Amino acid sequence: MGLEMRKSCEACEINISIETNAYICTHECTFCETCTENMNYICPNCGGELVRRPKPSGTCPITSK
Ligand SMILES: [Zn+2]
Numbered sequence: 001m002g003l004e005m006r007k008s009c010e011a012c013e014i015n016i017s018i019e020t021n022a023y024i025c026t027h028e029c030t031f032c033e034t035c036t037e038n039m040n041y042i043c044p045n046c047g048g049e050l051v052r053r054p055k056p057s058g059t060c061p062i063t064s065k
């Protein structure tokens with residue numbers, strides 16, 4: 001298991017780079033910031049809350065083994 005980093009918005013299919021702000025729900029539906037605001041931060045697929053996707057960083061010394 002792992003967080004799949006989708007590279008496009010599921011609503012408008014705009015390209016979402018790693019540097020772009022993107023929003024995901026708990027089921028990892030991925031949307032761009034504009035669509036997320038238009039949808040009032042609610043995932044249209046599952047009705048879940050959309051939260052900002054964390055940007056990938058370096059290896060965490062605590063969680064990595
Ligand atoms: Zn979009």
Ligand SMILES: [Zn+2]
Nearest residue numbers: 025029043046
């Ligand atoms: Zn969803």
